[in-house]
Amino acid sequence: MQLGLVASCAQPEPVQLGFIGELSGRGADMGLEARNGAVLAVEEQNQTGGVDGRSLNLLIEDDGRHPETARQAFNRLRSKGVVAILGPTSSAIARVLVPQANETALLLMGITVAPNELTEADDYFFSALSSTKIYARRNAQYVLQHLNARRLSIAYDRGEQAFTRSWTEDFSRHIADQGGEVLTTVPFDSSNATGFSNVARQLLTPRPDGVVLVAKSVDTALLAKSLRTLNPDIPISTTEWGGTERLIKLGGRYVEGMLVAQLLQRDSSAPYFLAFQEAYRERFGDLPGFAATTGYNATRVLIEGLKARRSGEHLKDTLLRIGTFRGLQAPLAFDRFGNATTKSYPTLVRQGRFVPLE
Amino acid sequence: MTQPRSLLSQLFFQILMVGLIPLLLVSGVAALLVGPALKEMVSAQQHNVVTAISGKVDAYLSDAARDLEMLGTLIQSRDYKADPLLTRTLDIHATQRSLYEAVYLLDANGMVAAAGLPQARHEQRANLVGMDLSANNFVRVAREYNRPVWSDTFLSITSGQLSVALAIPLKNYTLVGEVGIETLSELLSEIRRESGLEVMAVDSKGHIVAHPDVDQAIQKLNLGHLEPVQTAAEEGSAVTADITLNGNERLAIATPLHSINWVLMASQPLELINQPLRLAAWIMLAGIGISMLFALTIGAQVARRLAWRIRTYSQHARDIAAGRREHRWPVSKVTEFRELAANLQRMSDQLYRHEQQVQASERSYRELIEDVEDLVVRVDPEGRFTFVNHASRHIFGLEPGQCLGLSAFDFIHPGDRESTEQAFNNWLHFGKTHFSFENRIMRRDGEVCHVSWSIRVHQNGDEEVVDMVAIGRDITHQVKAQEALKEREKRYRALVQQSPLAIIEWNLDFEVAEWNRAAERIFGYGREEMLGQSAEVLAAPEQRTEQKTAWQQLLASTGGTRQEWVNLNQDGVSLTCVWYSRPLIDEDLQVSGAISLVEDITEHKAVEQKLAASEAQFSTLFHASPVPMTVVRGARGESLLDCNSAWEKMFGADARLALGPAENTAGIWIGSADREAVWQALTTQGTLEGFEAELQSRRGACRCEISGRRIEMGGDVCYLITAVDLSEQLRQKAQIKHLNATLEERVKKRTQELEETLARLRHTQAELIQSEKLAALGGMVAGIAHELNTPIGNGMMAATTLADETSRLVEQFQAQQLKRSTLEHYVEDAQTSSDILVRNLVKASDLISSFKQVAADQTSQQRRHFNLDALIEEIITTLRPQLKRTPYKVVTDLHTDLIMDSYPGPLGQALTNLISNAHTHGLEGRDQGVITVTTRQSAPDRVEIDVSDDGRGVPAEHRERLFDPFFTTRMGRGGSGLGLHIVHNLVTQVMGGQVELVNRPVPGATFRLQIPVTAPQHPGDSDTTAP
Structure with missing residues (x-):
């Protein structure tokens, strides 16, 4: 009957799950991918009946990389009764939100962010990635091994200091330990107004064997252009952070031969990953990058935690109890501080593709 | 059957239905028709809006495309290569026409050759010029197909806004214009404010590119999975469908754009569309409520008036039935009610006339009944008299008038009351309306009267009893006569039935007419079974003809007969019976049948036969006896009554002469003195046992043993005499004597052989004991070595470390x-190392000294003074390494603190054996176990040592042999069977004590050693030494 006078539904309340990420602005490509990964994981879970018969509802918030916006988003999600929040996707925002998460004992599952100082504390911040330190060390090895460069210049994004500064320091220490040398480090602002040619010139002044860029994809592309314009053969390396699809679209020939550490094995033939890749393309029209994969993994971890949670148990304790989760490409093992141990893979850009080296 | 309902409620219900049903039908139709129509209307409205917007968007984008194409034509017409004017031209386009955020000119390689930017963003130019955009698909496609191509949406690197770009291929260049599309979102936002419609634009990949909330557009949410978006993009036409967006059900319409590969989708919550429907539903509900209210007020009033009128007519009808003739009919204007009143009046008159006729008929009927002899009564359903005729005086002892109103059942004799009531209930239950029976009536003066009743029950249409009419006749005289007759017959029947002899009455055909209980008992046939059966049934087949003849003769005779016949009972067993029979003569002196009295004498006959058989058997026994036997009569056995075949065989065929019947004949006697002695004993004492005498047998003189008894047979004194030949016995005695003489010599020889075997066994035993000891020692050495490994290894490590540290120190010192x-660091390390060294060496030294002590003791059998408890602790310490690998524990409970003068070695060996015995036998295969060693001073000069385990214990059948050498339950699995034997030897022989297995109520086994504090002296004991 269409009158709908007594249309009260007997369906149980959905489980509310929050997402905070950088969905607008210069670096939004990573946040959007991470969001897409989370959306896909939630939709898939709901198709198989949700968690304990309750469907999942993903509440998405954009932090726009503004601390205040992020804080408000956090409070909004909390007032809607979310069981945990996925995100954020940048270190600067993580620094703002982690104290809030600890105060309210609300689990924060960082997606593409793992600054050192947050990953070594027993708090309510989890991360689906290993800490910056570990990636910095691996990048140092890749640079020494594959770029054949020992004397290096480094440019890093001043706006993401929480991540880029400590990364640069850890990286430099490892290079020095291995007998290399960091000649100069040049901070820059991620802005349209920045003169990237100036930055490039500063980097090349001490005549390095190679340049390392700790920047998001758009800035990496612009810097690569400026560097290669001045010195077409200079070897360049960039971090996992800069290695998104947008790097190739904006960088074109300037990023050819660039060493890019990747958190994702793009040519993986793991069936679980292939199925995910296909579902992702079907749903979003693109191939998933590392942020999408990590977003998906992080969401799966929360879903598994919710499924296994005992009554009265905090979700954080559930995740620590389970410890190891199936990831799309490799298992995610969380340490006692809630950091996953994940792998990274060195790639070279060849003919507009990331080609694995190992 | 349905529950009857009052007219009022029935009328009320019907009126209510008449009001409600049309309303409900109208509601249903409305719900079915109005909903879809409404939805269609909304859909049409959406379509209009979407078409309008798509026109606007198309115009906007075509405008932008046209503008860029014009710029392209301009650039192509001049050769702008490296012309500063080119940049300015591009800048003008990016600034003046607010359509473009930025304009790029790409060279043949897809690299930015020049970039036009609004005034405010000129500083970005350096970053942009030289960028390689060839990796972007839309640029490549535009060049390859030489046509303008729109890109997917992206975040502009110059403005940070959501943008799309158009690539136009020129001769050597590609012109790219970046168009901000946030204005589109603003447009959609306005539309939502005005119409409530939510319209979104979705690009070819399904990403939202424009949304009433600008944020949502920037976030590139993907709606590609929504069905109308997919279908619209594929089919190129507008599609309407229900969708779920953010958990809301919405009605959506999607339509593709012409200028770009996008889809516009407008949607509205279903909730909003359904609102008018809900309003209609509320109106319907209100209608239903009102119609119910009308039914409750007006309907109820109408129903009540109608019901009142019907009740009035019903009251008059009741009056007519009650016989009232005067009626005041209510005045009514309704024709039907008037006719009803007239008809009821006519019915009343007719009823009155009928009543008069019935009363006359009843009177004449009553007179008839009063004249009848029999009692005539009528009772109501409760059993009370409503009519009684004059016969009540005779039968009830009351006047008819006195009976009225009394209960008919009160007159029934108390003995018949219950059965009569039951019979009545039964008849009525089965619907009988006519029945007869007899019972007793108790008159008021106490006399009992037998009455035969005939009853007629009257029922109404519903089969309920209205009244009953009964006619009763006094039959007391007949009943009493019958009772007397029955009594007599009963007595005669008892006489016949209880007779101890079978009594059978026959008819003229000799068929059974009567058959009493004795006959049943004898022949086994029941009375009912035999009545009418022929006499032949009882006759044995061989006598059947004979008995038939005898029966025929019996009928002709006047007196009776006595015959002994063989008969068969029911089981076919033959019986011997005596039959006393005679014909029955009736009052007319005619033979009407016959009677037989029968006695079963089968048993009597059988006893007689048994006696005869027993006699024959006895005679056979006598004759078959192997002992020569004879029976004689007379004071000196003058006449021989009988003798058996053994006697004849021994003393000759003419047995009569055997005992010498005459004085002068010797008979079998060789010495006459013997004969005199035998007769003397028999005649005076009546018995003779084993008298030996020489008798003359057929084989010659032989020595015999004579026995005799005086017996009485048939009043005569007789003697039973036996004579047994002793010659064979004498021969055997001689042979045994010879055997005894040679026995001693044979025993001596056997003993010698056994002694040799024993010596060999002792030797083997000693060897085995030695090897067992060595095996135990070997096990212990392995254990000790293992145990020593740890402290020595630790010491070694500490020493090496110390040496290393020292040499490093020396190096530094020298340098x-x-x-x-x-x-300082070295000194600290050196201290730690030496601590470790000392501790481990002390441990090793302890182990070695206790092992030395035990090993020496066990192999030397040295006698010395020692502290018992300390010794036991030592022994257990040496055993610990072996036990450590097992899950079992050894605990001690030592209470003596006593200095013993004994053999510590053997004691240690004994305890070691007992503990390892407990662990291999008592606890084997268990997950855990405790072996307990306790000591106690049981007497001033004795100690008691218990070794117990809580294992499976010793089976009862093994207890006896536990300490025997070579006794083992583990044969073939490493058990030599000497362990406990060694313990026994050491304890008893060396220490002078005892060992036993103690019975305890708890599970497990306990071996108890009782040892003197001072052991007995043995040869070769060295001087005792203090420990």
């Missing part, structure tokens, strides 16, 4: 680089 902190 004069020794720092104070290094020295």
Whole structure:
């Protein structure tokens, strides 16, 4: 009957799950991918009946990389009764939100962010990635091994200091330990107004064997252009952070031969990953990058935690109890501080593709 | 059957239905028709809006495309290569026409050759010029197909806004214009404010590119999975469908754009569309409520008036039935009610006339009944008299008038009351309306009267009893006569039935007419079974003809007969019976049948036969006896009554002469003195046992043993005499005597052989004991070695470390680089190392000394003074390494603190054996177990040592042989069977004590050693030494 006078539904309340990420602005490509990964994981879970018969509802918030916006988003999600929040996707925002998460004992599952100082504390911040330190060390090895460069210049994004500064320091220490040398480090602002040619010139002044860029994809592309314009053969390396699809679209020939550490094995033939890749393309029209994969993994971890949670148990304790989760490409093992141990893979850009080296 | 309902409620219900049903039908139709129509209307409205917007968007984008194409034509017409004017031209386009955020000119390689930017963003130019955009698909496609191509949406690197770009291929260049599309979102936002419609634009990949909330557009949410978006993009036409967006059900319409590969989708919550429907539903509900209210007020009033009128007519009808003739009919204007009143009046008159006729008929009927002899009564359903005729005086002892109103059942004799009531209930239950019976009536003066009743029950249409009419006749005289007759017959029947002899009455055909209980008992046939059966049934087949003849003769005779016949009972067993029979003569002196009295004498006959058989058997026994036997009569056995075949065989065929019947004949006697002695004994004492005498047998003189008894047979004194030949017995005695004489010699020889075997066994045993000891020692050495490994290994490690540290110190000292902190560090390390060294060496030394003690003791059998408890602790310490690998524990409970003068070695060996015995036998295969060693001083000069385990214990069948040498339950699995034997030897022979297995109520086994504090002296004991 269409009158709908007594249309009260007997369906149980959905489980509310929050997402905070950088969905607008210069670096939004990573946040959007991470969001897409989370959306896909939630939709898939709901198709198989949700968690304990309750469907999942993903509440998405954009932090726009503004601390205040992020804080408000956090409070909004909390007032809607979310069981945990996925995100954020940048270190600067993580620094703002982690104290809030600890105060309210609300689990924060960082997606593409793992600054050192947050990953070594027993708090309510989890991360689906290993800490910056570990990636910095691996990048140092890749640079020494594959770029054949020992004397290096480094440019890093001043706006993401929480991540880029400590990364640069850890990286430099490892290079020095291995007998290399960091000649100069040049901070820059991620802005349209920045003169990237100036930055490039500063980097090349001490005549390095190679340049390392700790920047998001758009800035990496612009810097690569400026560097290669001045010195077409200079070897360049960039971090996992800069290695998104947008790097190739904006960088074109300037990023050819660039060493890019990747958190994702793009040519993986793991069936679980292939199925995910296909579902992702079907749903979003693109191939998933590392942020999408990590977003998906992080969401799966929360879903598994919710499924296994005992009554009265905090979700954080559930995740620590389970410890190891199936990831799309490799298992995610969380340490006692809630950091996953994940792998990274060195790639070279060849003919507009990331080609694995190992 | 349905529950009857009052007219009022029935009328009320019907009126209510008439009001409600049309309303409900209208509601249903409305719900079915109005909903879809409404939805269609909304859909049409959406379509209009979407078409309008798509026109606007198309115009906007075509405008932008046209503008860029014009710029392209301009650039192509001049050769702008490296012309500063080119950049300015591009800048003008990016600034003046607010359509473009930026304009790029790409060279043949897809690299930015020039970039036009609004005034405010000129500083970005340096970053942009030289960028390689060839990796972007839309640029490549535009060049390859030489046509303008729109890109997917992206975040502009110049403005940070959501943008799309158009690539137009020129001769050597590609012109790219970046168009901000946030204005589109603003447009959609306005539309939502005005119409409530939510319209979104979705690009070819399904990403939202424009949304009433600008944020949502920037976030590139993907709606590609929504069905109308997919279908619209594929089919190129507008599609309407229900969708779920953010958990809301919405009605959506999607339509593709012409200028770009996008889809516009407008949607509205279903909730909003359904609102008018809900309003209609509320109106319907209100209608239903009102119609119910009308039914409750007006309907109820109408129904009540109608019901009142019907009740009035019903009251008059009741009056007519009650016989009232005067009626005041209510005045009514309704024709039907008037006719009803007239008809009821006519019915009343007719009823009155009928009543008069019935009363006359009843009177004449009553007179008839009063004249009848029999009692005539009528009772109501409760059993009370409503009419009684004059016969009540005779039968009830009351006047008819006195009976009225009394209960008919009160007159029934108390003995018949219950059965009569039951019979009545039964008849009525089965619907009988006519029945007869007899019972007793108790008159008021106490006399009992037998009455035969005939009853007629009257029922109404519903089969309920209205009244009953009964006619009763006094039959007391007949009943009493019958009772007397029955009594007599009963007595005669008892006489016949209880007779101890079978009594059978026959008819003229000799068929059974009567058959009493004795006959049943004898022949086994029941009375009912035999009545009418022929006499032949009882006759044995061989006598059947004979008995038939006898029966025929019996009928002709006047007196009776006595015959002994063989008969068959029911089981076919033959019986011997005596039959006393005679014909029955009736009052007319005619033979009407016959009677037989029968006695079963089968048993009597059988006893007689048994006696005869027993006699024959006895005679057979006598004759078959192997002992020569004879029976004689007379004071000196003058006449021989009988003798058996053994006697004849021994003393000759003419047995009569055997005992010498005459004085002068010797008979069998060789010496006459013997004969005299035998007769003397028999005649005076009546018995003779084993008298030996020489008798003359057929084989010659032989020595015989004579026995005799005086017996009485048939009043005569007789003697039973036996004579047994002793010759064979004498021969055997001689042979045994010879055997006894040679026995001693044979025993001596056997003993010698056994002694040799024993010596060999002792030797083997000693060897085995030795090897067992060695095996135990070997096990212990392995254990000790294992145990020593740890402390010595630790010591070794500490020593090596110390040596290394020292040499490093020396090096630094020699190089004069020794720092104070290094020295302090060394001293600390050296202390730690030496501590470890000392501790481990002490441990090793302890182990070695206790092992030495035990090993020496066990192999030397040295006698010395020692502390018992300390010794036991030592022994257990040496055993621990072996036991450590097992899950079992050894605990001690030592209470003596006593200095013993004994053999510590053997004691240790004994305890070691007992503990390892407990662990291999008592606890084997268990997950855990405790072996307990306790000591106690049981007497001033004795100690008691218990070794117990809580294992499976010793089976009862093994207890006896436990300490025997070579006794083992583990044969073939490493058990030599000497362990406990060694314990026994050591305890008893060396220490002078005892060992036993103690019975305890708890599970497990306990071996108890009782040892003197001072052991007995043995040869070769060395001087005792203090420990």
